[in-house]
Amino acid sequence: MALSYWVEFFDDLRNVRGRSRNTVLAYRRDLELYEEFLKEHTDIHEIFAFMSQRNLSTRSQARVISSLRTYFRFCESRGEKVPQLQNLRPPKVKMGLPKSLSLAEFQKLYEACQVDNTFRTARNQVTLLLLFGLGCRVSELIQLNLHDYNETDGWLRVVGKAGKERLIPLTEMLQKELKDYLQHIRNTLVRDNNSSILVNDRGKRPSRVDIWRWLAAWSEKAGFEEPVSPHRFRHGCATALLEAGADLRSIQMLLGHSSIQTTQIYTSVTTNKARETIEKHHPLSRLKNRDPLVET
Secondary structure: OOOOOHHHHHHHHHHHOOOOHHHHHHHHHHHHHHHHHHOOOOOHHHHHHHHHHOOOOHHHHHHHHHHHHHHHHHHHHOOOOOOHHHHOOOOOOOOOOOOOOOHHHHHHHHHHOOOOOHHHHHHHHHHHHHHHHHOOOHHHHOOOEHHHEEOOOOEEEEEOHHHOEEEEEOOHHHHHHHHHHHHHHHHHHOOOOOOEOOOOOOOOOOOHHHHHHHHHHHHHHHOOOOOOOHHHHHHHHHHHHHHOOOOHHHHHHHHOOOOHHHHOHHHHHHHHHHHHHHHHHOHHHHOOOOOOOOOO
16 A cells, blocks of 8 residues: 555554444545545545545545545654645535434334244344434444343443443333343344344344344335435434433433534424424414515
8 A cells, every 4th residue: 555654544543543443444445545546636636526526425525535634644643744634625514414213113113023933023123122222323233242231220331433332221111122032032043152132143243234134124014115224213212302302411422422513413303393393283374364564
C-alpha cells in the first residue's frame, strides 16, 4: 500500500481507539478509494467529482471525507505535513428523519416469524423482542453473551461502539420471555460451548447476515414491500419511548449515543406526528372556510 503509515494507522484504529472490525473495514475501503483517486489526480478538490462518478451519495461522500481527515490527522501526529487536511471539507448532509417501526408492524413480524419448529420460533421471537426492547444495533445484538444478563436485577449489558458498555433495564415482559428462552429453549439449539445468548440454525453465534436474512424472510411473510432493517427497530424503540414521555437523556443512555444531538433527531419525528394528529383531530381544523380578516 502506497499511503504513508498504512499499518500504523489501522493498528491505532483497532488497538488504541478500539474501533470495531466493521468500522476498520469501512476506513480501509475509503482509503483504498482515495488511493485509486491518486492514480489519476493531484488536486484534492477533484475528489468530489471522482466520488460522484462512482455514484456515491452525499452521505457516503461525507463518510469518505471523514475517514480521510482522520487518516490525515494521524499522519500529522507522526510529523508529516498534510496540506490536504486544510483543503478538505465534508459536504453538507441533510439529516433525514429515521424510519421507525410501529407497534403494529412489530406485531406482524412477531406473528410471521413462527415456523414449524417451536424452539426456533421461540428463538425468532426473542430476537425480535431484544431488537425492539433494547433498541440495540445489530452488531450489539449478536455479541450478547450469557454473562451479560443479570437475572436478579433485570438488565442486560450491551457493548457498543469503541467497546463502550451500557446497562439496559428490561421490561417485565422481556425479562420473562428471555428467562424462559434461556431456561427451556437455548440449550436445545446450541451445538457447542459458545456463550452467545442467540443461536443460529447451525447452533452457533448468529452473524449480521443471519439477522438480516431472518428479517428479510419474516418481512416477506408478513407482507411488507421491502425487508425491515434491524435499524428500524432501534428507531422504533426510541420514538415510542419519546412519545410516551421518556426524556432525551434516558433515551441517549439506552441507545448508546455519544452526543445528545444525535438523540434529538427523534424530537422531529414526534413533532411531525403531533402536527398530523392536531391537523386531523383539532376542532379548528374542522371549521368551515372563513373570509379573510384582511383583504389582499
